[in-house]
Amino acid sequence: MSTVRLCHLYPAEMSIYADRGNIAVLRRRLEWRGMTLEVTGAGLGEPIDDTFDVYYLGGGQDRDQEVVAADLGPTKADALRSATDDGAVFLAVCGGYQLAGHGYTGVDGSRMPGIGLLDVDTVASTGPRLIGDVIIDAELDGVHRRLVGFENHAGRTSLGDVRPLGRVVHGHGNDGASGGEGATRDHIIGTYLHGPLLPKNPALADAVLGWALGHAGHDAALEPLDDALETRAHAVAASRAGVRR
Amino acid sequence: MQRIALDPMRHALAVPIARAAGTLSRRLGRGGGTALPGKVVLRLSPRAVEHLGAGLRGGTVCVSATNGKTTTCRLLAAALTCDGSALVANPAGANLMSGVAAALMAGRRGRPRPDRALFEVDEAALPEVVRQLRPHALVLMNLFRDQLDRYGELETVAAAWRRMVDDLPPQTTLVLNADDPAVADLGRRRSSVVYFGVDDPTVATREVSHASDSTRCLVCAQPLEYARVTLGHMGAWRCPSCGDARPAPTVRATRVSIDSTRGQSIEWATPRGTASATLTLPGVHNAYNATAALAAALTLGVAPAAAATAMGRAGAAFGRGERIRVHGRDLVMLLAKNPAGANTTVRTLLGDRDPLHLLVALNDRTADGQDVSWIWDVDYEPLLDHIDVLTVTGDRAHDMALRFVYAGLPRERVRVVENPSRALDAALAGVPDDRPLYVLPTYTAMLSLRAELVRRGVAREFWRDA
Known part of the structure; x- marks a missing residue:
């Protein structure tokens, strides 16, 4: 039986925006196809190796994110760099997206270091938090996909030599101005979209699983699932985004 | 100087206008008009709650928490009125500044307003309501992750509560849940604190739930240890690193026996003797609500047995x-x-x-x-x-x-x-x-x-x- 191995980074500290929903989606969509997901948690002070197929880093409270920022570099950054260079998936959501970049500068000027896997940098704004429903048009593996989600962030993220995950159709995106949301290269995805991200975006979930299975050495195409509920939930979320504001 | 002179005059004009708006809202069938007159009066007189609350000599109680505000107030209202006295309150859940203002304005013409008040207050609105009302007792029960898009992260609410408590007048009594680390911590450096808690090991669960946030020590940020968890991150907690620990509660639920989804019987130990009640409210969370209400009732001078009996007669709040x-x-x-x-x-x-x-x-x-x-x-x-x-x-x-x-x-x-x-x-x-x-x-x-x-x-x- 094919198994995908996922490393959940800091499940205790970085899991306040329903992050475990994303992992549940990956697990079930493998199981419904006769495959399995094996999840390993990696907390503070615990070194990881570079053999996982997927690495997941979610969002946390400010204080927890600071603790995690200080820990990522010493215990996990090298393995993450090596693994993603080898084609492993790195999915980084909300605070995790900020830490996947170069870092985060607070309102008080303090600096939280990131690991620089994505060429993005985030600066906290004294302006309003960017909160609300989001719709973006993304392109992954050359295929256009409309994604829906919910964003809630004070940071404004600017992109260097990396392309955004998608173009904002509705919502704020990276900085509320550039029209881009998230950032992606190779099999690394950073995004502010939660909701969580994957239940209502089954096509993205399957794209991630396709990459992960490829990394695990199983290149067979994923058989389609009954996504009627997922598709309807996606449509409802998109219509809510259109209705408000 | 001008502002001070104008303020009472503005306020005197604002109240009748706002009352008329509430009456109109009810006549038009737009609901109970529970918050609308409050919204109007605050627009006309921003410090209306301070003015309206000034005459409450029998005591004001504010109750706040992420969960359990409405039920706790319902139980506490039963206890505070068991001697037949009346109460100003916001039992329909209008718990922002506007709802408090509306409740203070309500009442029948010609009848004297009760001189005691009990308000449930939204956790984000609480600091400003407390600043204006200066309550005799402030009941704080729990803080959980809730509506991150509206309240922000838990730490934001906890920090605002900390600043609020630091500014409280010394005569305000804090009634705090000893079992919630973030709430119990607010009693630090305060002289007038009553801690309550649930002390029955038979209602404990195995572990802290995923939805918990307050699992690190507020003094030294190390992970807390639990001798038992009663609900979420609440229970008998202790920091193995610095020794900070759950304060000993003086109002304790010593036995909680839950009858399916129908209700429960609770026995309490308090500094003024024991009490017991059978409630039609199910769940451990309601054991906390009832214990908070009992602790608050004691603080306002109600005997424990009388309070418990009255709580046993109060049914569930709407929904x-x-x-x-x-x-x-x-x-x-x-x-x-x-x-x-x-x-x-x-x-x-x-x-x-x-x-x-x-x-x-x-x-x-x-x-x-x-x-x-x-x-x-x-x-x-x-x-x-x-x-x-x-x-x-x-x-x-x-x-x-x-x-x-x-x-x-x-x-x-x-x-x-x-x-x-x-x-x-x-x-x-x-x-x-x-x-x-x-x-x-x-x-x-x-x-x-x-x-x-x-x-x-x-x-x-x-x-x-x-």
Whole structure:
């Protein structure tokens, strides 16, 4: 039986925006196809190796994110760099997206270091938090996909030599101005979209699983699932985004 | 100088205008007018609550928490009025500054206003309400992750409460939950504090739930240890690193015996003797609510036995464990609006040993929080083996359906009915005569389902019943 191995980074500290929903989606969509997901948690002070197929880093409270920022570099950054260079998936959501970049500068000027896997940098704004429903048009593996989600962030993220995950159709995106949301290269995805991200975006979930299975050495195409509920939930979320504001 | 002179005059004019607006709202059938006159008076006189609250000589109590405000106030109101005295209060849940202002303005012409007040206050609105009211007692019960899009992270609310407590006048008595580390910490450096807690090891669970935030020591940031967990991150906590620990509660629930989803019996030990009551409210969370109410009643001079007896006579607040007879069956409405609250509801339902008929209603309006992510932080999984029929409804019914499908419930066993009224009929149709339908709604979903039950003549409007 094919198994995908996922490393959940800091499940205790970085899991306040329903992050475990994303992992549940990956697990079930493998199981419904006769495959399995094996999840390993990696907390503070615990070194990881570079053999996982997927690495997941979610969002946390400010204080927890600071603790995690200080820990990522010493215990996990090298393995993450090596693994993603080898084609492993790195999915980084909300605070995790900020830490996947170069870092985060607070309102008080303090600096939280990131690991620089994505060429993005985030600066906290004294302006309003960017909160609300989001719709973006993304392109992954050359295929256009409309994604829906919910964003809630004070940071404004600017992109260097990396392309955004998608173009904002509705919502704020990276900085509320550039029209881009998230950032992606190779099999690394950073995004502010939660909701969580994957239940209502089954096509993205399957794209991630396709990459992960490829990394695990199983290149067979994923058989389609009954996504009627997922598709309807996606449509409802998109219509809510259109209705408000 | 000018502002001081103008303020009382503005205020004197604002009150009758605002009262008229409330009367008009009720006549037009726009609900109970529970908050509207408050909104009007605050627009005209921003410090209205300070002016209106100035005459309350019998004592003012504010109650706040993420979960349990309305129920605790209902129990506490019963205790405070058991001698026949009257109370100014906001029992219909209008708990922002406007709701407090409206309650202070309400009352019948010609009758003297009661000189004692009890308010439930939204946790974000609390610091400003407290600044204006300067309550005699402030009851703080719990802080859980809730509506991150509206309140921000838990740390933000906790920090605002800390600043509020630092500015309290010394004569304000704090009534604090010893079992919640973030709440108990607020008693540090204060002289007048009454701690309450649940001390019955038989209601403990195995571990801190996923939806908990306050699991690190507030002094030294190391992970806390628990001799037992009663609910979420609440329990007998201790920091192994710096030794900070749960303060010894003086008002303690020493025995809690829960009777399925129907209610529970509680015994308490207090500095003024023991007390006991049988409540029609199920769940450990209601043991906390009742213990908080008892501690507050004691602080205001009510004897424990009298308070407990009065609480035993108070029924559930609207939508909070409320039982409504509809089409020959019992419908039990269990408001579930954030992860910690929904977890306690799940735990309460597991007290019913028979297969469950569930209607789960998820809305995403302002009062619910527009971000429905929180349902993925709820532990619904223990319910899966107990569900007979699951119906989901509301604005985001499909999100809720996905939550159960990805938890492991087969797709064909999740029935999605977007329209709440039709969902109610569909859910009720399959319930055997001797079994209840359990309804788990978010806040606005609860209001709309209740409104439907009022239309059908089986429930009363919540502001009349409150």
